[in-house]
Amino acid sequence: MLKLMRAPSKYVQGENALAELYETVKDLGNSFLFICSKSGAKAAQPKIEQSYAGKDAKIIFEVFGGISSTGEIARMQKIAKDNHIEVICAIGGGSAIDTAKATAYYEKLPVVIIPTVCATDAPCTGLSVIYRDDGSFSNYIFYPKNPDAVVVDTSIIVKAPVRFLIAGMGDALGTYFEARACLKTNSPSLENGGITKSAMALCELCYDTLLADGYKAKKAVELGILTPAVEAIVEANTYLSGVGADNGGLATSHSVYNGFTALEECEKTMHGEVVAFGTLAQLVLEDASMEEIEDVLDFCCSVGLPVTLKELGVTDVSRVMIAAEKACAPGESIHNMLGDVTPAQLYDALLAADAIGQDYLGK
Ligand SMILES: [Zn+2]
Incomplete structure (x- = not known):
């Protein structure tokens, strides 16, 4: 068995890291779909909008259904296609992250992970847990690469329970x-x-x-x-x-x-x-x-x-x-x-x- 080492291409962490999000990910594309949990959107959206203010890039925020299900991933793929999205981003916890990773994989797009809680090690891994639309476990997806960027704003993490x-x-x-x-x-x-x-x-x-x-x-x-x-x-x-x-x-x-x-x-x-x-x-x-x-x-x-x-x-x-x-x-x-x-x-x-x-x- 050959030894193997994989990791996200870029890992950024610190106080107000999202204030520099545009600079951190601008080389990945010009149009971004942010797949958000409800609380994640609340915590991160204003900072992200500020970071992109006046920049030549399109950003769309979409709150997802709460489970990384096949139906929800298909819905996100459609939004990405309809809006000619070039980069998929996750904002939230494990489920938002898994939904975004799968959407990016199927659409062959780069993926950026922005965790707003720190409850699991999902942000940096190269796999997702996928559920059926009724909430029962469906399968794992193992991706050919780890996320293109992981950006952790610790000012947001410390405000979570x-x-x-x-x-x-x-x-x-x-x-x-x-x-x-x-x-x-x-x-x-x-x-x-x-x-x-x-x-x-x-x-x-x-x-x-x-x-x-x-x-x-x-x-x-x-x-x-x-x-x-x-x-x-x-x-x-x-x-x-x-x-x-x-x-x-x-x-x-x-x-x-x-x-x-x-x-x-x-x-x-x-x-x-x-x-x-x-x-x-x-x-x-x-x-x-x-x-x-x-x-x-x-x-x-x-x-x-x-x-x-x-x-x-x-x-x-x-x-x-x-x-x-x-x-x-x-x-x-x-x-x-x-x-x-x-x-x-x-x-x-x-x-x-x-x-x-x-x-x-x-x-
Ligand atoms: Zn674990």
């Missing part, structure tokens, strides 16, 4: 441990390549940054203020986690997330919150040192990520087997683990992680 940033840290927590598991078994990355030293370095930096700056960033965003720690965590959640996972691969943490989507009692739990608990389960499966497990527990508790099943919304432990079975379905990334994992083994690891977490909270 802190739970998004915390969930983003949970998503980023899995990155290093999942890549390490893939490296051990010589499993391919999400981009189906061998894992480079560069990818592992990004994954390690992602974890180190979470430990160094997670708590400080959480306290700042609770107040809606921007500090160097917030900048560090936004970069960890977005670039380090996204490029790290893309090129480092996934293992147990993300399969646990997919498994728990089968439990309706966990519907309100965010992606990254489940990934964080899944990381604890992965460490149990790997029989990691108590030192490492305690580092992860310390981090989770300091930022408010769940360490027990109850915190995920599970009250009836017998239902955990349903999640374990789904997490171990064929094709799941948990099969990248050394020696493979059965549903029964994962069930036991989830219960053991829960017991350790409960004990830790009781300390």
Whole structure:
């Protein structure tokens, strides 16, 4: 297997980054369709209009339906065609991003990602999750390239509810441990390549940054203020986690997330919150040192990520087997683990992680 490294062509982050959006993306084309979530449009549209004021470029804003569904993507493609659009942009969270990436791919246009929350590592990755129009999961699309530009305006991110940033840290927590598991078994990355030293370095930096700056960033965003720690965590959640996972691969943490989507009692739990608990389960499966497990527990508790099943919304432990079975379905990334994992083994690891977490909270 050949080693492979992919990333967005351009990554821009900082206070009021959108004030310079025109300059950042002007070389990509002259007419831009911004596919927005409702809250994303509210937060970003005025700044973008200001950045384009007096410039020789056409901009259109369109609020999408909220789900990256096949119907919604077709509707965006039509708007792009009717208006001779040359660049597709996403404004919002994961669903707006996935809709824009797919629209750009089908229309063979460049794509710019402008996240207005920092809850997942979707902005920098080269893939999308697509749903049917009824909201059920349809398929993944793996793209031939990562986004042409990702622009993160941290003045907008700090105004979003802190739970998004915390969930983003949970998503980023899995990155290093999942890549390490893939490296051990010589499993391919999400981009189906061998894992480079560069990818592992990004994954390690992602974890180190979470430990160094997670708590400080959480306290700042609770107040809606921007500090160097917030900048560090936004970069960890977005670039380090996204490029790290893309090129480092996934293992147990993300399969646990997919498994728990089968439990309706966990519907309100965010992606990254489940990934964080899944990381604890992965460490149990790997029989990691108590030192490492305690580092992860310390981090989770300091930022408010769940360490027990109850915190995920599970009250009836017998239902955990349903999640374990789904997490171990064929094709799941948990099969990248050394020696493979059965549903029964994962069930036991989830219960053991829960017991350790409960004990830790009781300390
Ligand atoms: Zn994720």
